[in-house]
Structure formats: structure tokens, C-alpha cells
Amino acid sequence: MHQHIPTQCPICAGRVEQGTTTFAVDLKSGLIVVRNVPALVCTQCGEEWIEDSTAIELEQITARAKAQNSQLEVVSM
Ligand SMILES: [Zn+2]
Known part of the structure; x- marks a missing residue:
């Protein structure tokens, strides 16, 4: 399965650039x-x-953090 990566934003037609973001997932644990x-x-x-x-990679990081059972896990990619 390949996720299509746009070069132009399909929402506002703005320019899409390589950057970084912060990913957060709230698990029960x-x-x-x-x-x-x-x-x-x-x-x-x-x-x-x-x-x-x-x-x-994010899934793997999430799985690892989940296994550690910590309240808050902050990692950097
Ligand atoms: Zn946009």
C-alpha cells in the first residue's frame, strides 16, 4: 500500500515542503x-x-514505549 505524497496541498493548493512534525499518541497506559x-x-x-x-517506524516506537508501560514517553526520531 502506497500513500500518495502530494507536491501541492489538496486542501489549499499551497506549496508542500519537507519538514518535521511532532507525533503524539494517547494510549490507555x-x-x-x-x-x-x-x-x-x-x-x-x-x-x-x-x-x-x-x-x-512510528508504530515500532509506539510499540516499544507501550511495552515499557511508562506514563509519559518522549522520544526523538
Ligand atoms: Zn495547504
């Missing part, structure tokens, strides 16, 4: 925050897209 996640960001409206490979 705790909160996981991943900083410096590579993403494509619209320079106009701020909409973000994450590539498949990044999404897979």
Missing part, C-alpha cells in the same frame, strides 16, 4: 510523544503528510 518526525508540511495551511516508512 500512557502518552507517547515523538519529536522531529520527518513529514511533508503545507507552507500555507500546515497540513502534514507522513511517508509509509516513517509511519512504520
